[in-house]
Amino acid sequence: MKEQTAKTQDVVVATSSKIMPAVVALLFGAFLIVGVGFAHSDTIHNAAHDSRHSFAFPCH
Amino acid sequence: MFRRIFATALLAGFLGGLGISVVHEFTTTPLILHAEQFENKSSASDQKRSDIRNPLLILAHGTASGAAKDAEEAWGPANGWERTLFTTIANIITGVGFALILVACFSLSNGTVNGRTGVIWGMAGFGVMSLAPALGLPPEVPGALTAELVPRQSWWFLCVAATAVGLWMLVYRKGVIWVVAGIVLMAMPHIVGAPQPARTGGAVPPELAGHFAAASLVTAAIFWSLLGWLSGTFWQRFGTRT
Numbered sequence: 172m173k174e175q176t177a178k179t180q181d182v183v184v185a186t187s188s189k190i191m192p193a194v195v196a197l198l199f200g201a202f203l204i205v206g207v208g209f210a211h212s213d214t215i216h217n218a219a220h221d222s223r224h225s226f227a228f229p230c231h
Numbered sequence: 232m233f234r235r236i237f238a239t240a241l242l243a244g245f246l247g248g249l250g251i252s253v254v255h256e257f258t259t260t261p262l263i264l265h266a267e268q269f270e271n272k273s274s275a276s277d278q279k280r281s282d283i284r285n286p287l288l289i290l291a292h293g294t295a296s297g298a299a300k301d302a303e304e305a306w307g308p309a310n311g312w313e314r315t316l317f318t319t320i321a322n323i324i325t326g327v328g329f330a331l332i333l334v335a336c337f338s339l340s341n342g343t344v345n346g347r348t349g350v351i352w353g354m355a356g357f358g359v360m361s362l363a364p365a366l367g368l369p370p371e372v373p374g375a376l377t378a379e380l381v382p383r384q385s386w387w388f389l390c391v392a393a394t395a396v397g398l399w400m401l402v403y404r405k406g407v408i409w410v411v412a413g414i415v416l417m418a419m420p421h422i423v424g425a426p427q428p429a430r431t432g433g434a435v436p437p438e439l440a441g442h443f444a445a446a447s448l449v450t451a452a453i454f455w456s457l458l459g460w461l462s463g464t465f466w467q468r469f470g471t472r473t
Contacts, residue, residue: 193232227447
């Protein structure tokens with residue numbers, strides 16, 4: 172029984188240690204995309220203008 | 232794992248963003264500059280007319296209200312090398328952002344990913360991030376007539392999320408019910424419909440706008456294949472080291 176609990180804990184640790192970095196990367200990637208492609212700041216819009224059009228992000 | 236994901240995404244995103252900047256310089260950028268000639272020529276008079284006819288109609292890059300016209304214009308890079316530099320930086324940040332999402336998916340998939348299978352992942356990214364939204368919101372040149380920005384951006388996110396989850400159901404779940412659910416989910420944003428402008432016809436000739444839409448999609452396909460291959464290759468290489 173103890174052995175089984177230990178195994179389950181190992182699996183949980185292995186899974187969460189694998190999922191956490193992926194989720195952080197996913198969120199950070201989305202943050203960068205929103206910043207470059209979607210932020211409403213005029214300065215960011217003007218700096219990234221051609222990139223936004225070329226990547227077909229909705230642009231005003 | 233953190234190091235493997237971030238090292239792969241930073242390297243692949245940097246090289247992919249840099250590579251696509253060279254491609255853009257000869258494909259989409261000349262079309263944007265050409266379209267801006269028409270946009271600048273007629274934006275003032277066209278905006279005045281559209282303001283009177285329909286206050287909800289927005290001319291891409293036109294000032295939406297009189298107050299905005301009086302406001303001091305925000306900084307923008309000067310034409311020439313400065314504009315190219317900022318476009319390249321924006322492309323690199325976009326590349327790293329998309330690479331982080333792609334590599335996170337590699338990690339969550341539990342499968343073996345190398346350069347070759349990375350290209351398939353890249354094609355999935357192209358389908359989700361470029362192809363599916365393009366059906367409702369075709370890539371637009373400066374000066375195109377568009378609906379309001381926020382509803383279009385919201386629809387874009389809805390379409391990308393629904394397509395991504397739908398594709399996951401088709402690929403990773405077994406059974407007819409998942410296939411049906413996946414297809415319905417992928418079709419849903421298009422049944423809802425993207426926000427469209429109240430009228431068509433902008434300052435830019437339709438031939439130029441059509442050419443740009445094609446150029447944008449072709450360069451997006453090149454970008455995603457390149458990013459997929461680079462990400463897969465580095466993912467495999469950094470995996471054997473650790």
